[in-house]
Amino acid sequence: MDRIDLHAHSCVSDGTDTPAELIAAAAAAGLDAVAITDHDTVDGWDEAASAAAEHAIALVRGIEVTCRHQERSLHLLALLVDPSEGTALAQRLASLRASRVTRAQRMVELIAADYPLTWEEVLAASTRDGVSPRTLGRPHIADALVAGGVVPDRSAAFADILTRSEYRVDNEEYPAQEAIADIHAAGGVAIAAHVLSGARVRGPKREVGDRLESLIAAGVDGFEVDHREHDDAERALLREIVSSRGLIGTGGSDYHGSGKPNQLGENLTTAASLAAISERATSTTGVLHP
Secondary structure (H helix, E strand, O other), rough: OOOOEEOEEOOOOOOOOOOOHHHHHHHHHHOEEEOOOOOOOOOOOOHHHHHHHOOEEEEEEEEEEEEEOEEEHHHHEEEOOOOOOOHHHHHHHHHHHHHHHHHHHHHHHHHOOOOOOOOHHHHHHHHHHOEOOOOOOOOHHHHHHHHHOOOOOHHHHHHOHHHHHHOOOOOOOOHHHHHHHHHHHHOOOEEEEEOOOOOOOOOOOHHHHHHHHHHHHHHOOEEEEEEOOHHHHHHHHHHHHHHHHHHEEEEEEEEEOOOOOOOOOOOOOOHHHHHHHHOOOOOHHHOOOO
């Protein structure tokens, strides 16, 4: 397999494609394999698996886990985990999803003081074919702002309203060290996603290095090297780290359908890296091959 994209979202979280449409789009983009990595949920896995068999494309089942590391937001790609509800990971993700709803409701209250916005509009904007997303978040507030004519698109909402400090409400705290341990306990592989994104990295080079080292010490299996939010120097740094430390480097589009400009296949993972992920995983989830 030459074309592998290990980071994509469906409308089960904050993408705009159904899981089946995501898989169809991946096949149309010429991918050999794609990962479904919706935020904090596995609810799209079954539909994606059926579509992957139909389109003869390999499927990597995963989750993008929302956590905190050194007082900053961090996302972990939890790949090939056991989806059973009894795991510590599943229980924590259920709590995170509930926290996201409470957070979004409070943000809507704050924003509504200055802009025309209601909670009902957010729910309406987030619903696809009568089904609400399993994981609700700021992108759905952005969609309601777009529908109400307040902003032209999601990017504009995030460039201004949704990043203002007066509207900020924090998610439930899930320390990265705990999240990595829970992912491993569920038999999965933990990859730090877009870890050098400008929104998540501030401070001098030494501090950035310290943050990466602390993630390695916490047991992270690798880093998403190739992502549109990483420039050439950042990619080179991460590539050197994964090579010298025996970690796994991945690439992914972070596709969200029409919710973001990201295109499937714009950043790719090597077959060797996918093989390394499969070897490290201890669950029975496995890569679904056509």
